[in-house]
Amino acid sequence: MSEESGININKIVVELVQKNVDKLTVGLGKFGADQFKKLKLKTGIAFESYLSAATKKYGYSKTILYRDRNVALYDFYIDMDLKCGKEIVNTNNINNLIEQNNFVTVYGSGGIGKSTLFKHFFMSTIINTNFIPIFVELKMINDEEITLLDCIYQSLSNLKFDLEMNYFEQSLNSGRYLILLDGFDEVVDTKREKLIKEIINLTDRYDENHYILSSRRSNALYNGWNKSINFDLIPLDKTKAIALINKLDYDTEIKVKFLEELKNNLFEKHSSFCSNPLLLNLMLLTYKDFAEIPEKVHIFYDNAFNVLYSQHDATKAFKRKHKTSEDLAYDQFVKILNALSALSYMDSTVRFDLPTLTRYVNNAKKITKIESFDTNNFITDIVESICLLYLDGLKYNFQHRSFQEFFAANFILNQSDKKLFAILSKLIDTRHDSLNTDNVLNLVIEMEREKFEKIFLIPKLKEIKNHVQDSSPELTYYNYMKTSFSSYQLDPSVLGNEGFEEIGDCVSFRYIKKNRKYYNEFIRYIIEKYKDIYPTIELPAPNLGYKRIDIIEKYGELNNENGEVNINLDIIPQNKELMEDFLKHSKMYIMFYNFAMHLLEILEEKHSETDSILGELFGIDI
CATH class of the missing domain: 1.10.10 (Arc Repressor Mutant, subunit A)
Structure with missing residues (x-):
């Protein structure tokens, strides 16, 4: 469904609720016939009120181009595709996705249109399925100490849903809901671990409903909710990018010129911008004032803000005087x-x-x-x-x-x-x-890469080096691992899952819960930023081949409840055999650390040379 014209959404809402109200009220309590009839009527009215209000909220939106007014979703929405492995799923109809699994995660980068896609999912669920959609903005959890279930109920009650919480909670057993959990990445870090547990508990307890969650890539989520099928939102191709611009209500002369360039070589030249809906909109917004498209995204945002600051509505010739213009340059x-x-x-x-x-x-x-x-x-x-x-x-x-x-x-x-x-x-x-x-x-x-390197990266890598360096390489590597992990373990329960084909694959590390240093995460980030700049620095291979488990079994502590064999890192330095086994299992992390230390040497030499040249040319001491 890419167009909503000709559809009587209010009629569809009424029919959808009537199809579901019997199942939604099953088991809500022991009532007499008259009381149950009233509860059933109240339930139907509550869902009709919610869906009617929600279609107005999610069927319309303001955008970076339409900043003054709500515009119908399908006046600017273009169907996007999802990818899982080699499989491509078209999102035109929500059924294409929910038939894959009851639990789906949609990953996408910033500005690629995840929230807009979820608004489409909401509308498509109403029109194309017999499920009742609930749109949940997970960032609401940041505002107060509430559970995920509270957040879902609040999402309903904020949009005219008038049914007691206990009745709604019981209705989750009906399996008649499609719950859209939008924006896991917008939840504060300190609440994410708790939220993942609540997502797991909710989807385990009410597993007949459908759940779709959106996020930018998050290791915590990717590793935490393992029952979900993970899809990536595919960026716009040239055809979709042209279709999106064609849909937009914008200054005709500018739009025609922009489309002409987009059809020629603009998409190929700036595919990273043109394939992202937000950035493509910003390109159009800045096209009149900045005909040249910058190569770097920060210049792009700067140009966009200049346009937003200097003009009020790009769809018409109107500019509002700033109230602070006399007080602020x-x-x-x-x-x-x-x-x-x-x-x-x-x-x-x-x-x-x-x-x-x-x-x-x-x-x-x-x-x-x-x-x-x-x-x-x-x-x-x-x-x-x-x-x-x-x-x-x-x-x-x-x-x-x-x-x-x-x-x-x-x-x-x-x-x-x-x-x-x-x-x-x-x-x-x-x-x-x-x-x-x-x-x-x-x-x-x-x-400012140079400033980042000199003022932050070099000192931070020195800090890491000084924190972990010891009398031998083995102890240095051990100290590095101890900044992140409290133990290493053998967990046979994951055998058979993706990536755990044999028992030797089931060795993992347990993170420290308190006073943890995030050196490992930072170094892995830096590797992604510098591995192509300095390709000669050795990187770990995907499979390092060491899969022995007998040492862990020999010295580890068995947990009879779950079958895990656990070794606390504190006992390792006293046992040479154990230290050798631990470091071999840690080889990938050790190679990350070695990459960082090699990079530190390269950057120190580079900046020393730069400072020397600068000092010589200007006759100053640096």
């Missing part, structure tokens, strides 16, 4: 925005009520020492004039998280060397999963 406005974004990002805050947003702006004033403007006027500007944030109910959201990440990266790079090191270190320590899911560090490196 452009560069001052950006500094406040940078600070606001960095503060909220470091707090893992992606949506704000008004008092929280006000607090962030006021704190940004203090940090920048720019206080000659009214906070309420600034909020009005970023919501109404520039439309960088939008109001959804009582919560303010960035038009897209990518903008928050971009401005946060700007803020970090404008700090002193000492502050930059401290902020990035805190980012790694408190938001380690963001290395895989977010773009702040990616943008920092893209904007």
Whole structure:
């Protein structure tokens, strides 16, 4: 389903609820005939009210182009494909996906359109299936201490659902729901482990329902919810990119010129931008003022903000005067925005009520020492004039998280060397999963790689080296492993799962729960950033071949409940045979560490040479 025209959605909602109301009310309690009839009627009305309100919410949306008004979803939506291994699934009809499995995870990069796809899934479920869809924005969990079940119920009750929680919870046994869990990656790091457990418990207990979850790539989620089939959202191809631009209501002259370039060689030249719906929209938005498409994404975002700041609605010739224009110069406005974004990002805050947003702006004033403007006027500007944030109910959201990440990266790079090191270190320590899911560090490196290397990467790698270095290579490697892991173990229960074909594959490491250093995660991130720049540095092969288990069985402690054999890392240095076995099982991590230390030597030499040349040319000591 790619078009909604000609469909009476209200009629379909009524019919859908009537098809399900009998099953939804089975086992809701012991009532007399009249009481049960009233409960059944109340249940039907509650779901009709929710679905009617939800189709208005999720069937329409504001976008970076349509910042002033809600636009029908199918006026700008293009069907995207999903990939699992070699299998391609077309998302035109939700049935194509739910027939795969009851439990599905959709992974995609920032701006690729996961939330928009989920809005389509919601509408398609109503029109093409007999299931009742529930759209859950997981970032709601950040706002207060609530369970996943509370979050699901709140998602319903926020949209006119009037049925007691206990009745709804019992109705989950009916298997009549398709629950869309949108934005796992927008949940703060500190709540993700608990959320994964709740997802597992919910899907185990009510396993006849369908569940689809979206996220940027997350190791915690990928490894945690193993009953799910994992799909990747395929970027736009040239045909879909052209179809998307054709759909958009935009200045005709600009759109025609842009389409002409897109059809010629623009897509091939800038495929990484053109294949991402958000970036493709930004390309169109900036096309009039910046005909040349930049090679780097941070310049792209900078251009987009310039356009947003200088004009109000790209679909018509209209510009609103900024309320802060007399009090704030452009560069001052950006500094406040940078600070606001960095503060909220470091707090893992992606949506704000008004008092929280006000607090962030006021704190940004203090940090920048720019206080000659009214906070309420600034909020009005970023919501109404520039439309960088939008109001959804009582919560303010960035038009897209990518903008928050971009401005946060700007803020970090404008700090002193000492502050930059401290902020990035805190980012790694408190938001380690963001290395895989977010773009702040990616943008920092893209904007100023040399500064990143000299001020942060070299000192951080030295810190790691000094923390783990010992009297022998074996003890150094052991110390490195101890920064992340508390034990290594043999877990026969995973035998037969993907990647665990024989018992020797079942050896793994258990993470430290408290006072853990995230050196391993950081080094793996750095390897991804530098392995192509320095391809001569040795990387571990996918299968290192060491699969002995007899040493673990000989010295390990057996857990009779689950069959695991566990060895605490604290006992290893006293046993030569055990140390040798442990380090062989750790070889992949050891090679990661060796890569980092080799990289450190290369970067120190490179920057020493650069400083020497600079000092000689300018006649200064560096």
